[in-house]
Amino acid sequence: MESARGGAPVDKAVDFANYFCTYSYLYHQKDMLSDRVRMDAYHSAVFKNKRHFQGKTVLDVGTGSGILAIWSAQAGAKKVYAVEATNMARHARSLASANGVSHIVEVIEGSIEDVSIPEKVDVIISEWMGYFLVRESMFDSVIYARDRWLKPSGLMYPSHARMWFAPIKTKLVEQKNQEYQKSLADWSYFAQELNEAYGVDMSTLTMPYHEEQKKYYLQTSLWSNLYPGQVIGDPVVVKEIDCSNATLQDIAAVKSRFSFTLSGSDRLCGFAGWFDVHFRGNASNPADKEVELTTSPSDTDTTHWGQQVFLLQPPLVIEDGDVVQGSIEITRSKDNHRLMDVKITHELRSSGEQFYPATVCNFFIE
């Protein structure tokens, strides 16, 4: 066990089984490499700011198939250290070689906390973002890399990140409730059958079963690519991270208040969370061309991250101009530091005297 990182203690072998293993499949790498929004943003960030790479040393944290390391080399880096925890490292090595940059890209297999880099670097590049930014807690490793291996005036790619939050309408609210209700009906039937056939009364497990199913169907955030029209109030930023100086403590928890003026006489079905990151260089060495990568609801530019949806059951009937206000608090799951517990408190203030009192809902980003 390692010491706690703002959450559960970390057993490295368990963490590998639960988390890293996914990244050892080319199938999964292909999914990420097929995300054009993601690819375009990083590609532009590197090639429109070549000056930041030319003749410089670069560290790629979690290189995967090696794409960011190869681009860094192609943009003129003198040396790129590409660190990868899984045995995807062997593929990154062969890809660098096949693309003629094996003399520049040095792939190092190991977790960033364990490996040794021969020198401090000018740039750290990494694609560390999880669902709603924070899932996976991989930025922990980027902070570690920055504090250990980045030169004092070095650059972070990306340099900034933000978490966004907004009220939404979605048919998922009915779908999930129906699935939940069906699972309860299934249990009821099952328990009766079992009692009749085998003489065991299951009723004491009914409540625990309902709780388990409620967590699964209603309290676990859902991946969705929403249309912009499903967002029914101006999104707000609930967290900003300056990648150059954020600490573990800064990122381990998110706590923010919100107030949305709702548009349209419709239903408030829940909330959605997403993120953007920016490539701006730093104050003493700004980007020639600032680049943004956003995962916001979009008709055209969808990403593999999509948005995380937190449903309100039942949804609230609203009128145009109603205000929903409250707070969101995100902490790391006590069982797995890469997953999140989310507490959303909300109350509805209606122009037409209607009033729903403050309600607390607990969610899980699994």
Added chain:
Amino acid sequence: MESARGGAPVDKAVDFANYFCTYSYLYHQKDMLSDRVRMDAYHSAVFKNKRHFQGKTVLDVGTGSGILAIWSAQAGAKKVYAVEATNMARHARSLASANGVSHIVEVIEGSIEDVSIPEKVDVIISEWMGYFLVRESMFDSVIYARDRWLKPSGLMYPSHARMWFAPIKTKLVEQKNQEYQKSLADWSYFAQELNEAYGVDMSTLTMPYHEEQKKYYLQTSLWSNLYPGQVIGDPVVVKEIDCSNATLQDIAAVKSRFSFTLSGSDRLCGFAGWFDVHFRGNASNPADKEVELTTSPSDTDTTHWGQQVFLLQPPLVIEDGDVVQGSIEITRSKDNHRLMDVKITHELRSSGEQFYPATVCNFFIE
């Protein structure tokens, strides 16, 4: 790390994350409790052989929701120790209590290798069988329990187990090949696009991708509930286990030759593996009523285990009376002792002079 058990070394925390965790969900318990073939067999085994339980001490290895322990108590056991590694133990405890047997059933949370039972027992009952019997390697724990906690003349429930193997025809052979071919075409398109858009040549990863996909689509055994008509030759037993005296060494690997005379002029699409177990008591204390639990292909009595299917790509054209012979060898995966590597060697001897030479196919039970 524990010492190796006929396979990979066992990191207990990783094993819990990969394996045991599934059993901590009531949803999964419900699936098993809804398997009427499974339930009927164990129920009959206990209640038609009450004499084996009346006034006796019983150990249930991996009690889950506690059903076998409760039945043992209802059948007249004096004391039942119900061991469960996951926190499903708390539900087993409340179920025993709600069914009025909490004074008999003592639920102990922990893995069988770690817990202490206050006395040696007369009967060990356990539902330890995985796909094709051996997946999960849970019988290891039953052997441990038997050698440590069963009285010399004690009874094993079940007492015997067999692994069956048979030639089959199935449309899965086309379906999986189409999925595989589609995944290769996807890659080809993806690699071209990526090269054009971002200037990185992915071709060096094409072969590794094909291998990864081949393993996934063609070499991983498939769960299926076959109809009896899909079995095109008399099934053979490839392994027999006497639960009263089998050793870890006996069960760690399976190696058997087979010879099937095929019926019907059709196609040999692969092979299927399944198991049965028997409840016979032992030589000095035989069952009053022997009970069998079989997971063989059936029109009516399907189980959640189904059969494991190993596909031949491409399938072989056969004529009635052709003979396929060869061998099957099952060993534990070097990465995970609960998963299996399967090597099937086969050759077709045709009455009509047609002859396919011996071919070796490697499969994985994941």
